[in-house]
Amino acid sequence: MxxxxxxxxxxxxxxxxxxxxxxxxxxxxxxxxxxxxxxxxxxxxxxxxxxxxxxxxxxxxxxxxxxxxxxxxxxxxxxxxxxxxxxxxxxxxxxxxxxxxxxxxxxxxxxxxxxxxxxxxxxxxxxxxxxxxxxxxxxxxxxxxxxxxxxxxxxxxxxxxxxxxxxxxxxxxxxxxxxxxxxxxxxxxxxxxxxxxxxxxxxxxxxxxxxxxxxxxxxxxxxxxxxxxxxxxxxxxxGLKLSAISLQERVAICKKHLHFYSRHQGTRDRLYAFRKFYTGYFNGIAGCAKLRAALMTAVTATEIENVLDDFLRHSSADTN
Ligand SMILES: Cc1cc2nc3c(=O)[nH]c(=O)nc-3n(C[C@H](O)[C@H](O)[C@H](O)COP(=O)(O)O)c2cc1C
Known part of the structure; x- marks a missing residue:
């Protein structure tokens, strides 16, 4: 090895x-x-x-x-x-x-x-x-x-x-x-x-x-x-620190994880256990509390994805 x-x-x-x-x-x-x-x-x-x-x-x-x-x-x-x-x-x-x-x-x-x-x-x-x-x-x-x-x-x-x-x-x-x-x-x-x-x-x-x-x-x-x-x-x-991770990357990796996760669990499952991963992806970003609240209402992979896409759209609109 x-x-x-x-x-x-x-x-x-x-x-x-x-x-x-x-x-x-x-x-x-x-x-x-x-x-x-x-x-x-x-x-x-x-x-x-x-x-x-x-x-x-x-x-x-x-x-x-x-x-x-x-x-x-x-x-x-x-x-x-x-x-x-x-x-x-x-x-x-x-x-x-x-x-x-x-x-x-x-x-x-x-x-x-x-x-x-x-x-x-x-x-x-x-x-x-x-x-x-x-x-x-x-x-x-x-x-x-x-x-x-x-x-x-x-x-x-x-x-x-x-x-x-x-x-x-x-x-x-x-x-x-x-x-x-x-x-x-x-x-x-x-x-x-x-x-x-x-x-x-x-x-x-x-x-x-x-x-x-x-x-x-x-x-x-x-x-x-x-x-x-x-x-x-x-x-x-x-010897240097990497720059901060962009919101786009955070959402993309979270969605990829979600995709693997729902496939691994069986897609009909409600994905409550996926919630433990949100902190890792989104803690400390602007609008984190709002995003978390919205994610807590989403239980299926599609609902979670929709929340993430909405958040990304609104954040991009805010910064443009
Ligand atoms: C939720 C949780 C589950 C764990 N499960 C295992 C396990 O299955 N096998 C194991 O060897 N250690 C397990 N550990 C211990 C971790 O592998 C690690 O030794 C410990 O968290 C210290 O490392 P850290 O400070 O980087 O977290 C677990 C730790 C946590 C927090």
């Missing part, structure tokens, strides 16, 4: 980074995509939603499928299913902080049972013809930071890369990501290290790369601003 220099990863985010959003982020400069996490148990039981989540498109490459669980046999069986979808790599989730998963020993729960964590990584590596990567956090809580031990273990178990969200499980998404760990991890392992957590501005990505990361993973900032990947890449190349 060729990744080029300092790849920018779109972080897996449940109910956000579905296939339509991943394709849009790719178009806007994300180099590597990862699916939302999918339960190995659900894959084995052939749950429809799980099977749907692991589908990837040719235009997403390179793309990884992320899986989670706590039982090594289930991981091994799930790998067989994932491989049929032909992703470029398989990512093991060892960072999910949701209580229902972590308490069962899944996600960040693996950080409390490093022996099981190791068995799982080894088993997935042994079962998978594809590269295997691991995404984790610093540790369970402030008093049990195990990331250096985990990094060593993950490398020795045969993983091809490690992504670290620089928070503990207990922090969830609170406080600040502690990037200072990245330098220490870098000195501990030789496999590619992907830094993650609180990268919002292009300068943040540069700091992570200066800490020795090979790549940077961006999550919530991509939802708030899908152009973040282009902005980061431009800054890394030139």
């Amino acid at each position: 060729e990744l080029g220099d300092h790849p920018l990863f779109l972080a897996p985010m449940e109910d956000v980074t579905d296939q339509p959003f991943r394709v849009i982020c790719k178009e806007l400069g994300a180099d590597v995509l990862v699916t939302e996490f999918t339960s190995v148990e659900a894959l084995i039981r052939n749950v429809k939603k799980a099977a749907h989540r692991i589908r990837v498109l040719e235009e997403e490459r390179p793309v990884g499928v992320q899986i989670f669980g706590f039982n090594e046999d289930s991981f091994s069986k799930a790998v067989e299913i994932v491989v049929q979808q032909k992703p470029d790599f398989i990512d093991i989730n060892a960072g999910c902080c949701a209580r229902k998963h972590a308490a069962r020993g899944e996600g960040a729960g693996l950080l409390r049972d490093l022996q099981n964590f190791e068995r799982i990584v080894k088993r997935v590596v042994a079962s998978s013809p594809l590269p295997v990567t691991v995404k984790t956090r610093l540790g369970w809580d402030h008093d049990s930071i195990v990331i250096l031990e985990v990094a060593r273990m993950v490398e020795a178990a045969g993983a091809s890369a490690l992504t670290v969200h620089c928070r503990t499980k207990q922090q969830m998404y609170k406080g600040e990501a502690d990037w200072s760990w990245l330098e220490k991890i870098r000195k501990t392992i030789s496999i590619p290290l992907i830094g993650n957590g609180d990268v919002i501005e292009p300068e943040h990505a540069k700091i992570l790369l200066d800490c020795g990361c090979d790549g940077v993973m961006i999550g919530r900032a991509a939802l708030r601003n899908p152009w973040v990947f282009k902005q980061v890449r431009y800054f890394l190349k030139t």
Whole structure:
């Protein structure tokens, strides 16, 4: 898997980074995509939603499928299913902080049972013809930071890369990501290290790369601003900031996303869940509040498109 220099990863985010959003982020400069996490148990039981989540498109490459669980046999069986979808790599989730998963020993729960964590990584590596990567956090809580031990273990178990969200499980998404760990991890392992957590501005990505990361993973900032990947890449190349994104481009990308989204969902659906993307496309633009109010009355793809076209027409008339 060729990744080029300092790849920018779109972080897996449940109910956000579905296939339509991943394709849009790719178009806007994300180099590597990862699916939302999918339960190995659900894959084995052939749950429809799980099977749907692991589908990837040719235009997403390179793309990884992320899986989670706590039982090594289930991981091994799930790998067989994932491989049929032909992703470029398989990512093991060892960072999910949701209580229902972590308490069962899944996600960040693996950080409390490093022996099981190791068995799982080894088993997935042994079962998978594809590269295997691991995404984790610093540790369970402030008093049990195990990331250096985990990094060593993950490398020795045969993983091809490690992504670290620089928070503990207990922090969830609170406080600040502690990037200072990245330098220490870098000195501990030789496999590619992907830094993650609180990268919002292009300068943040540069700091992570200066800490020795090979790549940077961006999550919530991509939802708030899908152009973040282009902005980061431009800054890394030139040291300069990209100029503001025009309203025309915002509307065009939002409409493209809407088109993929309605096709992906099935066109008869009411697209309430698409509303979470409006902030990213339109926050801060002139007339944003009015546009949002109008968008909140639109539920079908055609209604949403009409609102966007009207807004663009009126805005162009205002500026002429
Ligand atoms: C809504 C939401 C869903 C998430 N789902 C996943 C997931 O499925 N798998 C995973 O490894 N991390 C998941 N995460 C964590 C992100 O991948 C990322 O590690 C975290 O948001 C920190 O990065 P950021 O500060 O760039 O957002 C999720 C985060 C959010 C906000």
